[in-house]
Amino acid sequence: MKNENFAKEQETQLTLKLRTLMKDLPPFSEIYFRGIEPNTSVKTRIAYAFDLRIFFYFITNELDPFFGQKIQDLVVGDLDKISSIDIEKFLEFLSFYSLPNYKDPDTFIAYTNSNTGKARKLSSVRAFYKYFFKKKMIITNPAILVDMPKNKEKPITRLEVDEVANLLDLVESGEELTDSQKKYHNHNKERDLAILALLLGTGIRVSECVGLDLDHFNFENNSFKITRKGGNETILYFSEEVANLLKDYIAVREAITPYPGNEKAFFLSMQRKRIGVSAIQKLIKKYSTIITPLKNISPHKLRSTYGTNLYRETGDIYLVADVLGHKDVNTTKKHYAAISEDQKRSAAKVVKLRED
Known part of the structure; x- marks a missing residue:
């Protein structure tokens, strides 16, 4: 592999991986992935493909109207036959399930999902439905009626x-x-x-x-x-x-x-x-x-360590977002807003109303 083409070579490998995954999805999925290609990275599309693969596996193995049907035989109109209740069943299914290994379909891998994992997969299904509903290729959008699983805010893990x-x-x-x-x-x-x-x-x-x-x-x-x-x-x-x-x-x-x-x-x-x-x-x-x-x-925790230190030193959330490469400053705020609260509490102790 030529070093000067490392990024392009990596992009090519990921694109080939996506194409392999798409073989396990309904043929009409190709329309969706082609439609979102200009505004998403190939890694994001791969994540969507994995999530949708699980969704359609559930549809054809757990729902009566589709039980035993091949995923590749599904058509876009079948999305209208899936209700919001069915999608809620899908979320419950995600608590524990087995799925064929996409590299070796004869072997199965067991998975579990927390609410975080369920929320991500529901987001993928929502985006999928939203696209076809917007294009007027389906007449219902049941995914939007399903509540997003609650996630507990985790404290930032970082090095002091x-x-x-x-x-x-x-x-x-x-x-x-x-x-x-x-x-x-x-x-x-x-x-x-x-x-x-x-x-x-x-x-x-x-x-x-x-x-x-x-x-x-x-x-x-x-x-x-x-x-x-x-x-x-x-x-x-x-x-x-x-x-x-x-x-x-x-x-x-x-x-x-x-x-x-x-x-x-x-x-x-x-x-x-x-x-x-x-x-x-x-x-x-x-x-x-x-x-x-x-x-x-992990490497991401070192990234959090840097982001935390930079925000503490500058107090500039937009600078932190820019340096970390966050497209949306709200992503940065979500991770580092708690530090502002620490600073506010510290400020409350600085001003004294009476001398000791």
């Missing part, structure tokens, strides 16, 4: 300031690692520090991190170029502290001969290939479990 420092210190020293982990530590130390510093210091997504190339960085002004979700490119900036750790890694990387086709990749795996999302997830878990065993730290 001292935990960030301890995490970087651990990677630097390797003192608390197991003997097995220490075998690879000296080889990967600079790379792991650079990855963690970049994630914690810029808030980029792990998918954006793995797509970085050597020529995406400009150390004259400490900037770098990333490809956002949806394919848009943007320029972000990093601190001098992050720059120093990136330069330390570059010095080590220059001594590595990349596997053919990976010459431009910035972060390399032990196999000398472009590092993958799974590898970064594992290295974060390895280090963070030692520092804060009670917190389940």
Whole structure:
């Protein structure tokens, strides 16, 4: 794979995955996915396809009017035969079910869903119905009559300031690692520090991190170029502290001969290939479990750590939304509005009406 075409190559692979999934959907679904293509990313469409695959599996395996019918034989008019009560039954079905593995239809995988998972799948079904109703290809829209499952607001899981420092210190020293982990530590130390510093210091997504190339960085002004979700490119900036750790890694990387086709990749795996999302997830878990065993730290939690720190320092929710690449500032507010409440409570304690 040519590094300069990494984003395009990834897009191609995801498109092929979507086409494979669509074979398990009714033929008229193609109209829907073609219609939403201009305004959605291929990853979003894949998520919709997975959700709709479950919905139509339920329809043909659990509802009497369609029981035993092949999904591929369904026509768009069949959507009018499904009631809001049927969709509520679908939500109950999602609590526990088995579904054929789309890669190997002869094997089944068991799943469970919380209200969060149910809400996402209902959103996919709603969008599907909305599209065909809007196009006047169906005359009913029962999905809109189904209440969205309630989700409990989860507190943001993030690293505190001292935990960030301890995490970087651990990677630097390797003192608390197991003997097995220490075998690879000296080889990967600079790379792991650079990855963690970049994630914690810029808030980029792990998918954006793995797509970085050597020529995406400009150390004259400490900037770098990333490809956002949806394919848009943007320029972000990093601190001098992050720059120093990136330069330390570059010095080590220059001594590595990349596997053919990976010459431009910035972060390399032990196999000398472009590092993958799974590898970064594992290295974060390895280090963070030692520092804060009670917190389940993922790449997204490091992103939350950066967003929290940036909002606390600036109080500018629009800046945070822009840097994190949120299309809708309400998404940012949802995650970081609680910090404003913390600040308000702190402010209440500052002003004293009587001297002690």
